[in-house]
Amino acid sequence: MPSPASTARAGTSCRRCHRRKKRCDRTLPQCETCLHAQVACSFLDDDRQVGTYPIAYVQGLESRVRDLEKQLTAALASTGLPDGPRGELAFDQPIVNFATPPDTDNFDNLPLLSPPAHARSDFLAEELKRLSLEATAERHLGSSSGLSFAKLTQAVLRRLSPDKAEFVFDDMPEDTQDQPDGPLPEPFQDAAASLLDLHNAYSSPCLFNQLSLSHVMEDETVLADLQLPDRGHISYLMEFYFAHSHTLYPIIRRGEFTSVIWRVYSQPQEPLAGSALWMFRIWMVLAIGSTTHCSVSLVEESESVLYYNKAMVYFEEAFGLGDMAALEVLMLQVSYSFFNQIGPNTFFLVGVAARMAIGMGLHTSSSYLNLPADVVEYRKRIFFSLYMMDRVVSMTLGRPFAMHDDDIDIQPFTDVEDENLTPTGYPATLDPLHPSSMSVPLHILSLRRIASEIATKVYSPRTAHLSPFQRESLLQSLHKKLIAWRRAMPFPLPSTNSPVPHLSSSWFDLNYYTHVAMLYRPSPLFPALDETKVKVLAMAAAMSIRQAMNMHRQKRFAYNWLNLLGVFQSALALMYATTAQPDQLGVVVRESKAVEDLELAVELLDAFGRKFGAARRLARMVREVVVRLRGYECE
Incomplete structure (x- = not known):
């Protein structure tokens, strides 16, 4: 029995296990289940399957190649042969015949090449x-x-x-x-x-x-036949999406989405059921709702992956339906990637979306002139959701922001419910005793702006010219902003039946202390x-x-x-x-x-x-x- 460390594994389950809903160990060249059943595994002839190897094994192979190259160079030097390109050497036989695939059945007999197991400092x-x-x-x-x-x-x-x-x-x-x-x-x-x-x-x-990504195309018939889940499950996933992801990144207009999904569910011949953008939205909301639920409950993710794959069937057509549609499509993928990344990495997606938004001028007030009030609010929600995504990902990696605060001359979206938004405007006075569902994302936006200041003022090499007094004043100023942010937490928080992290006071405490730690750990400041x-x-x-x-x-x-x-x-x-x-x-x-x-x-x-x-x-x-x-x- 090969050890786990020396075994290659496929990226997804074999077709037989997938259809039978059996757990597949994904061992290459043939999974254990098919081997015991004495049937041919789809891995044997699936040229689209992606195999993975332990990093230590690959590092060992790379190290071995470097050693062999050094030995070859030394041998050439000792024999007086020119150390030219490999193609110029007249070997009688090739060292490795790449035209013939290796005997994968004997993979487990290969020695595991790994780096020396010494302690590292x-x-x-x-x-x-x-x-x-x-x-x-x-x-x-x-x-x-x-x-x-x-x-x-x-x-x-x-x-x-x-x-x-x-x-x-x-x-x-x-x-x-x-x-x-x-x-x-x-x-x-x-x-x-x-x-x-x-x-x-x-x-x-x-x-x-x-x-x-090969999993998206692995079994087209499964995706083609996939229908919306039952009404109760749709309601549960929608509630989780709007309580969780929507209060972080209000990308979707809730009232409109709820109306459309139930029309599509009840009437399969509904015209919007033929809209690539709406079908992408529906399946992505279900996928994000499912994966966010899995992130809290630690249950398996196959459902969310299936819904994501279904959404990707509509991706290309939806992406081509105009700039705002393309931007929304990318941002829904970013939202999903925070929990379960299958497609392009998060940093890449955020960068592409940010450049698209800047190209559309969503960061400038002139782009909102003569637009209906509800459209203005919707576009601002999209833009500042992207701003928050950019801050989270860029600060995690310590990279420059895709959007700079100095270039943004628009005010954030308004603390108002969707049903109070009309093309002509919204109520001039809002009830302070009952904050809207936008109060939480607005408060989180305030935190991201403080984090942006921390990144540009504390972790910037431009702080070198500051005096000790200026450094201390800057540190205290940012700390006071964090304290003010924590004290201004929306109250009462929106109620929900879903166990959503950021609808509890502990989440705000966690973020306050996390940012204080970021502020006070050793930095260029x-x-x-x-x-x-x-x-x-x-x-x-x-x-x-x-x-x-x-x-x-x-x-x-x-x-x-x-x-x-x-x-x-x-x-x-x-x-x-x-x-x-x-x-x-x-x-x-x-x-x-x-x-x-x-x-x-x-x-x-x-x-x-x-x-x-x-x-x-x-x-x-x-x-x-x-x-x-x-x-x-x-x-």
Whole structure:
């Protein structure tokens, strides 16, 4: 039986398992289920299938190729042969015959080539880098991503080593036989415990799952025959979409959408059932509602993937129906990619959408002249939803924003319900005792604008010319803005039957403390922290973890890649702030609750491990730091 580490796996289930609704282990060249049934597996002749290999295996192959190239160069030099292009060498036989496919049936007999299993001293930075890049985009990570901070944390962890040498983490992968309890979604069932074993390259069109774009075309008959689910299930998914994604990014006009979907459901001959744009909207709303529900409940994702694939049937035609339609189509894909990325990566989608919006002039007030009031509000909701998406993704990666605040001269959308919007306007006075459904996205927009200031003023190299007084004033000013934002939280929050994260006060607390931690961790504004700032950072990081745990216990926490990064960065900040304080480490550990808070972070990462294989590795690393810190409690 081949080990999981040495086994190639397909991107999706084989056709037989898919049709029989059986769990497929996706082993290449033939899945275990078909092998036991003694039937031919579709993997054997499916040239559209995408196979994945452990990163460690590929790295080993690359290392072996480099070694062989060096040996060849040395051999050529010793024999006096010219070291020219390979094509100029007159070998009697080719070293590898690429015209003949390898004997895939003997794949399991191939030795696993892997890098040396020695301890590494740059693990925290490497883990954060791989986690961020696997989530959203290609190579470059900037300062706001926390990469430099991860390296600094690695350095201060020397205090936990007996000889004050580099604190290193064991580079050996976990025992992949120990699977977490509870339902494990099929796309993640074979995710390795180590980030080095994640199956996707950085430029892969997948996130942490193994579903690729080829799955959209795998079984056209299934998609062609797919009908809308029953009325009760549609209602549930719609409620989850509008309570969750819509209050973050109000892209869809709720009243209009609700009317159309029930007309299409009740009357299959409804003219809008033939509209590619409306069918794309309907299936994407169901897909996003399903995947956001899965992110909270940690159940398997096959339903959302199926709905997404159905929506993509209408993508090309819908994309060609004008600029606003194309922009909405892209933004619905971005909204889906925050939870379950199957198509192009999030950073790419946001960049394309942002350039399209700027090309349409949605950032300038002149573009809204002579438009009906309801159209103005709708377009502003679209634009500022895209603005918020850009801030989230760009700050996660530490990259320049696609849209700059100085270029935007329009006011945000209005705090008014859809039913109060008319082509001629909306009520001049709004009821302050009953905030509309737009109050939450407007408040989140305020937070994204503060985050934008943090990125451009705290993490910018242009801060080098500021005096110490100016730096301190800037820091205090941004902190006061965060406090004012938290105090101005909409109240009462909209009520919903769905366990939506950002409709609880804990979500606002979590975001407040997360941004305070971002503000106070070492940055170009304050490369070195004094004791006061270190203690503020420790408090903010600890409170971030506690608020995330509160939401986890309330079953309101979204297990998506953004929150996985957030929990890991909070753990990094707490590890740094604990070990960087000038007092005796034993005193710091005993007087603070750092160990208990880091144990909460481990518990959260273990929960993420049911969906993301990378999280299990991160949990093991934080657990190792906890063990070291425990040793100082008795000193």
